[in-house]
Amino acid sequence: MKKRKISKNRLNFLEEELEFMKKENLISPEQKIDIIDNYDIVRLNFVRIILTIGAILVGLGIISFIASNWNYISKITKVFMIIGSYIGFNILSYKLENKYPKTSKSFLYIGALIYGAGIFLIGQIFHYEGHFSKAFLFWGVGIIPLALLFKDKLVFIFSHVFLLVYLMNSYNLDYLSYFIILIIPVLYYINNHLGNSKVGTFFNNLVLLSTVLYFLGNYNVDEFYTTVVFLIIGLFMYYGKVNVNRDIFKIQGLIVFGISGLILTSPYIWEESFKFIKSGVTISLIFSLLYVLYLFHETNKGNLISLIFICITIIRYYFDTFYDFMPKSMFFITSGAILLLFGHYFERMRNKRGGEFIEK
Amino acid sequence: MKNNKYIISMILPIIILIGMAMTPLMTYYKGNEIIINTKPYDPTDPFRGDYIYMNYDINDINLSQIPDRLIDKEDYYQDKLSNKDLYVVLKKENEIYKVDYLTDKKPKDKIYLKAKYNHTITDWEEKKDNEKENIIGIRVSYNLDKYFIEENTGSDFEKKAREGKLKAKVKVYNGYSLLIDVF
Numbered sequence: 001m002k003k004r005k006i007s008k009n010r011l012n013f014l015e016e017e018l019e020f021m022k023k024e025n026l027i028s029p030e031q032k033i034d035i036i037d038n039y040d041i042v043r044l045n046f047v048r049i050i051l052t053i054g055a056i057l058v059g060l061g062i063i064s065f066i067a068s069n070w071n072y073i074s075k076i077t078k079v080f081m082i083i084g085s086y087i088g089f090n091i092l093s094y095k096l097e098n099k100y101p102k103t104s105k106s107f108l109y110i111g112a113l114i115y116g117a118g119i120f121l122i123g124q125i126f127h128y129e130g131h132f133s134k135a136f137l138f139w140g141v142g143i144i145p146l147a148l149l150f151k152d153k154l155v156f157i158f159s160h161v162f163l164l165v166y167l168m169n170s171y172n173l174d175y176l177s178y179f180i181i182l183i184i185p186v187l188y189y190i191n192n193h194l195g196n197s198k199v200g201t202f203f204n205n206l207v208l209l210s211t212v213l214y215f216l217g218n219y220n221v222d223e224f225y226t227t228v229v230f231l232i233i234g235l236f237m238y239y240g241k242v243n244v245n246r247d248i249f250k251i252q253g254l255i256v257f258g259i260s261g262l263i264l265t266s267p268y269i270w271e272e273s274f275k276f277i278k279s280g281v282t283i284s285l286i287f288s289l290l291y292v293l294y295l296f297h298e299t300n301k302g303n304l305i306s307l308i309f310i311c312i313t314i315i316r317y318y319f320d321t322f323y324d325f326m327p328k329s330m331f332f333i334t335s336g337a338i339l340l341l342f343g344h345y346f347e348r349m350r351n352k353r354g355g356e357f358i359e360k
Numbered sequence: 361m362k363n364n365k366y367i368i369s370m371i372l373p374i375i376i377l378i379g380m381a382m383t384p385l386m387t388y389y390k391g392n393e394i395i396i397n398t399k400p401y402d403p404t405d406p407f408r409g410d411y412i413y414m415n416y417d418i419n420d421i422n423l424s425q426i427p428d429r430l431i432d433k434e435d436y437y438q439d440k441l442s443n444k445d446l447y448v449v450l451k452k453e454n455e456i457y458k459v460d461y462l463t464d465k466k467p468k469d470k471i472y473l474k475a476k477y478n479h480t481i482t483d484w485e486e487k488k489d490n491e492k493e494n495i496i497g498i499r500v501s502y503n504l505d506k507y508f509i510e511e512n513t514g515s516d517f518e519k520k521a522r523e524g525k526l527k528a529k530v531k532v533y534n535g536y537s538l539l540i541d542v543f
Contacts, residue, residue, distance in 0.1 A: 090370055129501065129506060
């Protein structure tokens, strides 16, 4: 069996616990050794951190140098300089790969940063028009092969971050990139290839959710329906039978469900979408009740996130109702008391059953 | 395999970088040079540095320069024009190029710029019985709205721009427009 990798602290804790169990005669000394033998310490690699930070600083320096605009070199020379230095750093990385793998990696990172800087620089040299969110799309997509071939999680996460920047900045622009739909399965595939890390799954899902929002937003789908779509997606993520990192799907699902549910507790969103409803108060109240009941049901199963959303919902109603006509002192005392009650409820729940996401 | 890994991972970035530079470079070397009047101001882009946001005479197209079949005179929202490639044919008047007419068909043997519809221009000063009659033209945009400049040189440009003294030198090739200089 492959050894499980855990941090030194956690291994110490495990050792202490096993020692205690050994003393209590719950396990034999051999069993303790066998169990400990299944673990290996993950060492934080100092050299690697220094080299990665160094690479990022050099990359940022290059971006900043580029942003300061050099007028004395011809346009075509500038383009060749960018592509040349991109290739140059990759060659350096290649040459050092066997002897100094960590330094080689940082040259690879510099290459990826120069590539990104190059996109912006070409935009600058040729005075590219308009909003330049597309640069982040190019950057994010361009480094995907690097993440895949070099099995590099950092580059992989960065490609997600760039895609997210692109998606967040692309509402109501005059073009729509259907291309992003093709990328998403590739991202999930690569995460699988890289060993299905939790953080990878988290970012995969985040890009998928942002893409849905991007398309709904660009097709001018009504706010109400967008929220309902996310409510359903949240439930699917929460209950869906996924084999990979189910806990991440559950947490994200509940957050998506929680936020969209919270939006639907507002009467205005119902009134805006259904003109025949004179006042959205009744329907939003019915929804809020069902929403909070469902969250209570989830809380009962030991789910802390749902409790947080209940808390937000109640405080929201409390603010809406009382803020205007209550004396300030009373208002703060009552809000404080509500929070204290919730805090107490959290604590009781923790003692009682210990849920999955309980803080330590 | 080790070689392949490096080469394959570099293909896409290089294609993207060359792809981005290709049309502008072609325009730079093969395009026709024209001069147009500007009306700019200057913000900053954190990634690409200082630039001046440019507006030109040729951004505004009068009703008389638009074929009837292209414009809906009863509606502010020009659905027929949005998301459509438009071409603005230019004519030379005393060294400066100005709008001749707008068309949706690629012109031949003429100096033209590819444009996108932005919004409808209305004149609310003139009180008319029928509000719709206030439509006086449309505003379009070209690949010309930003001019990147050396760091900290923006204020000089801005001053000149406010005085309306700036002109732009542009190269045009197959409808693609590339800003060369602002002076």
